[in-house]
Amino acid sequence: MTEVVFYIFAAAAVLSATLCILQKSPMASALWLVSTMFSLAAIYVLLNAQFIAAIQVLVYAGAIMVLFLFVIMLLNLGHAESDLRGPSSVAATLVIVGLLSIELLALTHYSPRRLASELSQWPTYTDPATAFVAGQITQQEGAAHGVVMAVAAPLFQVYLIPFEITSILLLAAIVGAVVLAKRNV
């Protein structure tokens, strides 16, 4: 059952992403990208990452895409002419993207069992349950204390310094955006 739902949302995500890069109007592209992000949020739920799914909808589909839509409407780009590159660029793109997807799709062969045997010292069969204890602990923590705590505990303990640096990054981005968008600097 989970697999069927996964494949439905995966097909929706790929279809929306394809339409996003092929739509003439930037507004239609943005809305198809929102559709892709919603499908990805559903897939996050299937992968037991409910908190990340909620953040995906709130931050990505909510905040970032609204920013994009504001800029599209502000610059009045709703009905642009086609901006696809020429035939030689299209051919080069097909070659590059084909090679890239062949390389990346090789990752599909990874199963938890194969990852475990490659990570272990002996190249023999290793049980994923013993090789990946951290994942099990996270699952149990999520079941016992809720999914938010499973994310928050490492964020505020192990990754506290990167988290604080993130706030400096956001401050720099706010100042930079205001300075760049101001009419007379």
Place this chain on the structure above:
Amino acid sequence: MLLGPSLALSAILFSLGVAGVLLRRNAIVLFMCIELMLNAVNLTFVALAQLHGASGYVMVFFVMTVAAAEAAVGLAIIIGIFRHKQSVDLGNINLLRG
């Protein structure tokens, strides 16, 4: 678990994002394709976090923060370019071309 299918979906979405960056000349659509690639990477993190623990979720958190900062600054730059050129077509922006 769905590890293999998730990685495959992530690969396809990333390739579509690269295709969009290479095919389009509209700067805003280009930024959206970059967001699509960041989303594909997030999916990889979430899929592998099932095995490696919650560090993957923390990385997704950081990627989203960087994406938000990048979108804010990038769109401000696009607005600045639009004021000068009255266009967001990257074919018209060739000041650095010799």
